[in-house]
Amino acid sequence: MTVLGIRKATSGQNGVGAFILQCKRLDFHYCDWAGSSKGMNAFLRSSLAKFAAANPQVEMTVSPRPKKHPVIIGHYINGREKAICVRGLEPGQILKKAELLRDANGEKLKKVTKPVKSLNESVRGIWSPFHGGGIKV
Amino acid sequence: MKRIQLERWSGQLLSPRTRLCCLRQWNQSTPHIGSRRLQSGIGAEVSEVLEEEESIRPIRAGEFASPPPEAAARSAKLAALHARLALPKKLPLQTMARALVDLSADPDPQFNNTALSQVGGSLISAYVSEWLLCHYPRLPMTVLFAANYAYQGPSTLTKIGKEWGVETAAYPGSEVDPGLLQFNKLTPGSKVPSLGVSTRPDYAGFYRRGISSRVVYDDEFGDQIKFPEKDTVTEPVKQPTDMAYSNFVKAVVGSIYIHAGRSAARSFVHAHILSRHLAIGSLFQFKTPVRELARLCEREEFEFPVARILSETGRHSRSPVFVVGIFSGEDKLAEGAGPNLSEARVRAAVSALKAWYLYSPGSNTRVPSEMEEMGAKPWTPVHIDMGEIIH
Numbered sequence: 087m088t089v090l091g092i093r094k095a096t097s098g099q100n101g102v103g104a105f106i107l108q109c110k111r112l113d114f115h116y117c118d119w120a121g122s123s124k125g126m127n128a129f130l131r132s133s134l135a136k137f138a139a140a141n142p143q144v145e146m147t148v149s150p151r152p153k154k155h156p157v158i159i160g161h162y163i164n165g166r167e168k169a170i171c172v173r174g175l176e177p178g179q180i181l182k183k184a185e186l187l188r189d190a191n192g193e194k195l196k197k198v199t200k201p202v203k204s205l206n207e208s209v210r211g212i213w214s215p216f217h218g219g220g221i222k223v
Numbered sequence: 224m225k226r227i228q229l230e231r232w233s234g235q236l237l238s239p240r241t242r243l244c245c246l247r248q249w250n251q252s253t254p255h256i257g258s259r260r261l262q263s264g265i266g267a268e269v270s271e272v273l274e275e276e277e278s279i280r281p282i283r284a285g286e287f288a289s290p291p292p293e294a295a296a297r298s299a300k301l302a303a304l305h306a307r308l309a310l311p312k313k314l315p316l317q318t319m320a321r322a323l324v325d326l327s328a329d330p331d332p333q334f335n336n337t338a339l340s341q342v343g344g345s346l347i348s349a350y351v352s353e354w355l356l357c358h359y360p361r362l363p364m365t366v367l368f369a370a371n372y373a374y375q376g377p378s379t380l381t382k383i384g385k386e387w388g389v390e391t392a393a394y395p396g397s398e399v400d401p402g403l404l405q406f407n408k409l410t411p412g413s414k415v416p417s418l419g420v421s422t423r424p425d426y427a428g429f430y431r432r433g434i435s436s437r438v439v440y441d442d443e444f445g446d447q448i449k450f451p452e453k454d455t456v457t458e459p460v461k462q463p464t465d466m467a468y469s470n471f472v473k474a475v476v477g478s479i480y481i482h483a484g485r486s487a488a489r490s491f492v493h494a495h496i497l498s499r500h501l502a503i504g505s506l507f508q509f510k511t512p513v514r515e516l517a518r519l520c521e522r523e524e525f526e527f528p529v530a531r532i533l534s535e536t537g538r539h540s541r542s543p544v545f546v547v548g549i550f551s552g553e554d555k556l557a558e559g560a561g562p563n564l565s566e567a568r569v570r571a572a573v574s575a576l577k578a579w580y581l582y583s584p585g586s587n588t589r590v591p592s593e594m595e596e597m598g599a600k601p602w603t604p605v606h607i608d609m610g611e612i613i614h
Binding site for chain 1: 308367373374493544546580
């Protein structure tokens with residue numbers, strides 16, 4: 087037995103094989119009294135049922151938050167959450183915000199500069215000064 | 224080929240919906256949708272038991288260790304999890320809820336996921352092992368064990384369960400949302416309970432536990448299979464989180480198999496477990512690579528491997544680099560770079576050995592379970608390797 091096996095764990099690549107939507111819960115908070123919740127209340131009455139039926143993989147909860155602005159909070163699989171205040175927005179705009187939260191992956195926003203991110207080693211290898219004829223000075 | 228009767232299987236595994244006190248509840252609330260769906264498979268059997276036990280047990284609300292089956296139909300978390308995993312519609316939410324109840328939450332085998340995870344674990348093990356054997360036929364046994372562990376070990380299955388967005392309940396009970404993973408958590412810092420005694424016939428300490436005997440007696444990771452001792456059960460079992468998660472993931476595969484069939488379970492395992500990333504080359508740890516390479520060349524009737532220096536820089540400096548190639552006759556097997564000649568030679572030998580061991584017939588290689596599909600093409604034999612170089 088000259089070779090030993092090292093125990094490791096595989097790493098997931100969401101979307102390779104199976105895709106898991108990263109948003110697991112959306113909380114809709116509204117106020118019955120305040121005017122900033124007018125659009126939210128209309129959204130909850132008219133479009134939420136349709137939105138929820140179209141996205142069965144997301145758990146949706148609706149709860150009042152009296153005397154506060156309406157807010158949508160998304161909870162993500164990585165443990166983070168994102169909240170968007172939707173005060174004074176129209177139902178259509180609120181739907182856009184809900185879709186934005188649904189499609190987010192929960193990570194902090196960061197600038198993507200490289201076009202490709204890979205777990206594999208580079209096929210070409212690391213440049214070596216000892217190969218390829220050398221450089222004439 | 225004779226097909227396995229899924230209905231009969233599911234009868235064995237799922238009929239245990241006969242917890243008597245529960246049955247009485249179902250009987251009283253007949254119009255309830257969830258309970259009607261549950262009874263559909265085992266209707267006759269259930270009604271008989273009902274009549275017998277009608278006057279024996281009193282009903283007390285909240286006396287169960289796990290949520291009642293009818294709660295599954297009302298749980299938003301559970302429905303969302305079902306949809307998130309894109310599980311087949313044939314798999315009911317009640318079975319999904321049962322997959323989330325661990326042995327430590329509900330010791331009743333008719334209501335926890337033990338049976339489901341046993342089935343699912345065997346399936347995962349079979350599909351992962353055949354995939355590894357067909358795609359990497361030359362892996363040494365120790366590395367094959369490690370690769371199996373990497374794909375389907377408890378730590379990986381825990382990661383998978385968490386990546387599915389499954390959370391744990393703080394404490395199991397009948398009032399808990401059925402969409403949460405329920406188990407009796409092991410308190411941090413306490414000793415992990417022993418699983419029991421080994422099932423090996425040569426359990427006595429003076430026998431050598433070699434690799435060949437692990438293939439025969441031990442599990443897919445080369446670990447001993449433990450069997451609980453007879454007279455132990457006094458305290459409620461506590462479960463480490465990784466075991467609870469891995470039992471859950473196995474139980475999901477098992478329940479897909481039972482409700483939706485073999486091909487659905489197979490594609491689920493391929494999509495969620497075998498699609499994950501693993502650099503198998505990083506699982507090797509060589510003890511004597513130079514010697515092993517020499518033995519390999521001898522066995523394969525190649526010329527004796529010779530290490531030759533290809534280039535070097537800064538021999539007398541603080542950071543010299545040597546590039547050494549290993550040649551068998553005219554053929555360069557591999558090369559390696561290191562800060563001294565012997566290190567470079569060892570790296571070159573390791574590289575040559577990995578190139579040998581990691582041979583793969585290609586990603587399109589067929590595995591035996593593909594023959595179970597209807598209308599499969601005739602089987603072409605896969606590559607079977609001679610085996611390891613030095614045991």
